[in-house]
Amino acid sequence: MAETAELKEREQKLQGMGTSLLRKEDARFIRGQGTYIDDIKMPGMLFGAIVRSPYAHARIKGIDKAKALACPGVVAVLTAADLKPVKLDWMPTVGGDVQAVLAGEKVHFQYQEVAMVLATDRAAAYDGAALVEVDYEELPAIVDPKKALLKDAPVLREDIVDKKDLTHGPRTHPNHIFTWEAGNKAAADAAFKGAEVTVREEILNPRVHPCPLETCGCVASFNKATGYLTLYVTTQIPHLFRTVLAMLSGIPESKIRVVGGDIGGGFGNKVPIYPGYVVATVASIVTGVPVKWIESRIDNISTTGFARDYHCVGELAADRDGRIKGLRFTALADHGAFNSHVSATKLPAGLFSICTGSYAIPNTYCRVDAVFTNKAPGGVAYRCSLRVTEAIYLIERMMDVLAQKVGVDKAEIRRRNFVKAEQFPYTTGFGWTLDSGNYHAALDKVLKAVDYEGLRREQAAKRADPKSPTLMGIGISTFTEIVGAGPTKVCDILGVGLFDSCEIRVHPTGGVIARLGTMTQGQGHSTTYAQIIATELGLPASDIVVEEGDTDKAPYGAGTWGSRSTPVSGAATAVAARKIKDKAKKIAAHLLEVAEGDLEWEIDRFKVKGNPSQFKTMKELCLVSHTGNLPAGMEQGLNAVAYYDPPNLTFPFGAYLCVLDIDKFTGEAKVRRFYALDDCGTRINPMIIDGQIHGGLTEAFAVAMGQQIPFDENGNHLGNSLMDYFLPTAVETPAWETDHTVTPCPHHPLGAKGVAESPHVGGIPCFSNAVIDAFSHLGVTHMDMPHSAYRVWQKCNALGLNKR
Amino acid sequence: MAKTHKVSFKLNGKPVEAAVEARELLIYTLRERLGHTGPHIGCETTHCGACTVDLDGMSVKSCTVLTVQCEGADMTTIEGMEQGGTLHALQQAFHEEHGLQCGYCTPGMITRAYRLLKENPNPSEQDIRKGIAGNLCRCTGYQNIVKAVQSAAKKLAAAR
Amino acid sequence: MKVELKRMFPVSAPAEAAWAVLQDVVAVASCMPGAKITERVDDTHYKGTVGVKVGPASLSFRGEIEVKGIDAAARTLRLSARGTDTTGGSAASMDLTARIEPAGAHACTLVGESEVSMSGKAAAFGSRMMGPVADQVLNQFAANFAARLQATPAQNAQARAAPAPEAKPLNAFGLLWGALKAWLRALVAKA
């Protein structure tokens, strides 16, 4: 007993995997000592303000800088004409298109960047920006993607009108970007022909924005003497950013340093490379002094990193018991004015083909058509992997639609179609191999926890009572996520594979520094990675320092997005640590004069099997590794670097249930209860996981219940400030109940999967399903998001539920 | 160069002075002239609360106060919460309850909660949610922030 | 962001007299709310400025005023003005149709129709103001027109510059002239 107590104590000292270690990064944040982009101040720094187009589509007839240049404090005004000589008025996009850095002949979306005014301070820059006179000729705008491909639709992109192909296959119309297909159309069509039951629904994923609390911005500092460019920037992908910057500017990549610093939330918004960054960089190169550009909130919502805008059609074929026989999903994707959608080269529609979700579905086919409109470009994955929210929303909604059609309970229809535990690894009709899961167990645990039968009984009673002032809705979502991009054989961006890396250096006294290619934005990497190393090396997490985001220090990696940090970099960390452990073992064997095979690992030490008094602690080995007392021919030091190319993506899953009550007379929906069970495989820090789930659910709540970027018919933004754009406060946000099961990932060294996006991907359909479930007894099969009081009331009104 | 006004006030207990244009907003004076970058900027329409500071016993959004209005004021920012090397109970509680993630809203959130607890030392969960409704957080879903304020309230009560 | 409005204003002058004035394009253009012609391009095109003010909010637009048509038979004049505001964030266009309808020998009715549309920041934040703005545009035009009609040539300049007669429903007019004056002053300040 005493022995096990001693083991426990040693283990606790490490604060390794599985413990809720408090976050290392908190220390500076709770003191207001974080270093975010706008906190950076450099001598002689200029401030850049961007002049933006009030029109969604217009020809630029002229730009008059004179008044602006006369404004006190204004140093220069940059326009496309100034960038043209250095060929930086346009930049290539990851989608195989080009994007205007500053608009030259035409503006293609409202608030598009037209000029940057450089001034000695912020106020002067804004004064100058107000004085730049741009002469526009307004042109008809396309706002509705359905109208983009009409014969007589105005041609938006005159610059590429002759381009037959934007690297993703032939274009069929000047406003057409690509058509992408997956699966087997013939088989799917056949399944629908012979089906006992088919359902079809048009389902919109409206244009939204991740809206992190910190907007985008940068400080570009070019040293004329050394030709060395340092860019402090709000980016989730510092290394890829550096590579792209080298491609754009021609500056040797070795002379570019990109620093992420502290990031005030990303959620996908900080993946793309925006014109503001490029102009600020050019401005610093031109002026030879540092240039800061910080986006306003209105600019942020209007121009950088929108998400979704997928206009989908879902179709399922099934037998009369609701067992699915075929799936046909299509989407019309509104990519805005340029195809700078964030995607891997071989995946123009991202991972949309994960749309079979948690279900064993034969005969599957999906297709995405992408078009240009007069809206902002730069479609990002808003707290999800590329297009996964769109895919999972579609399948989770369609499961409910099917359940209603065949008259089967919405939990039961899922049970009938789940991939069974014994079927894993399971390869879907679209070719994804789901690594591991136990969907039935997860759902059953949730239904039991909330007394599902009881809730359905209560709902039935309410429905029977015409006097009830509220409608009760129960939403279920049993999603499967696809995260951890990704295997280089499937995933690259501009030719760079999406592997990731970790470099670990162990110091003589047992201190450790680890550097990674990822970029934390609040996920607590410094804590999580330290816990992995603590467990792997038997050294206390408190002595382990983690560094990311400075490309001069960290090894190359693809950054943090798509919940890839733990699946890819977490794995790299484990692999690097194990290299060190192997070397330490050799040293231990040498010191203890036994064969490596005679040693066994115990928490923080190697001990001789059967002779527990004979051991070497890792701490001891750290020192010895820096001496001459090493096995013959062994180099000093305990350092390692690992580059991890994942064999597969990981597939976290979960079962969510939402109960809400809708006020028939105002349309307000009040979430009564939300129960979220997540399975992300091995859990490294339960406290951080819960925090990520709270945040993801809250963002899902915002998307489902209120977020949308609305436009009028001329392409005018109608809701691009925090007055209209819905960010819930503590008052609107429901309380969350979390739970978990653990089904380790078989191909990940730690069995971990990644979690931050599951609550967003799985949460959105859960809210929608709950709202629509409240109306399902009245024959309602679908209502588009966002489920604002106004929109829900319109349904109540149409159904005459609000009669007094 | 436009006319500047000399403004002096007390910032975290120390007298400070700044020469500013009438149009300068307090948040910029704090961040760019006085080196207090704890309070942040998250919007321009007075919604996000990241710029919250404590001004003469009021929680205010310093992006919607002119520095010239602050002559003679007594101001506390996140930088003034730690006393003699000891964290304020709220700072400690935000850490212990995992009440922060990216940290961007944290200074405003803690500064607001500081005033809330001065006015209502024993708040209910609803009191807290209403009390911090002027501060947006995109990461935490507020759940652990509420827990943090509750636990800080208990600690402060015990200390009294 | 569009708002359309139609209003009728009694004018105490014979239709012919009113129509005569209505054809004096420069004079009429200057009856456009807060409008000022700064340059004559040709008979039907003028460069100018238009100021719109609602309470604390004010926008000054720089752009073109075009005479779309003069229909003597129908005693109808069609004007349009469009431009971007002096802070660059917004743009607006305003189409205005003015028609004279006889109402007895010594009176007539000025029928005004306006369509105001906004782009940019004004569209996102000013949607609530659109109705009142279009409303003011018409009332203002009518008041200026009436003043212009009553004024003898000598008084014209003064009539154009002077605020419209005080009366409750005309409350908004003062604001508009205020906007124009403020804008002109701002213009001077910039030069």
Place this chain on the structure above:
Amino acid sequence: MIPREFEYHAPRSLPDAIGLLKQLGEDAKLLAGGHSLLPMMKLRFAQPAHLIDLGKIAELRGISQAGNEIRIGAMTTEHDLLGSRLLAEKAPLLVEGAGWIADPQVRYKGTIGGDISHGDPGNDHPALMIALDASFVLTGPKGERVVKADGYFLGLYSTQLAADEILTQIRIPVPAAGSGWSYQKLKRKTGDFATAATAVLLQMKGRSVARASIALTNAGPTALRAREAEASLAGKEINDASLNEAARLAMKICDPAPDQRGDAQYKRAMCGEMTRRALQAAHARAKG
């Protein structure tokens, strides 16, 4: 976003303020709490050449009772209203209303006078003032005049306040003892303007209505007094029939501007719903 340059003036007394206002004319704007004006200036929708800050004039702040009248200085903040014992006891409707305004930070700075003077139909005080039958003291070069809240609001951002006047005080007759009250506000989220809101002050005589005051927020270019709805309740009991009729009559006078909160039909319906709920809540509180 940063305002355009302007001159700042901080008069110490009311006469100084009025003198400045007269001298600077239309180029000057009064700065109260600043939470309507400063955001507009940051977006450069408002670009005044001069700001006259009323914040340093002590006499404009405070809540007191004079006879049967409650007097509130125009620069009294929402936070002051919320903390006032006198109001909690004598005019709880105003306290309830203030609690619905914006968010805590804004309520520390936002003033009742600023909220009223702005003439924004989306602000909450105009309807509250009408329901409370308040009067406003307007002070100008020629001295004071007192005008009723009912009739004070002329249009969007347009009131009876003359360019050379300052709203200095709000006077509220103490509601009859036992009056019921309620302010029901529907909004999308904390900090938003009302989609629709209704202020009700209700006097009962036994089971029937002695007097009902009903005013609507954001239902038209100004706050609206629902006269016919008020009249329809006189002498009636509060029941489904009378509530339906009052709500119908309140909706009849609504002319809401469509925006992201909803179209006119929805907003009108919500005015009716808020009216019904405010009447029910006020009835539950009324003694008489």
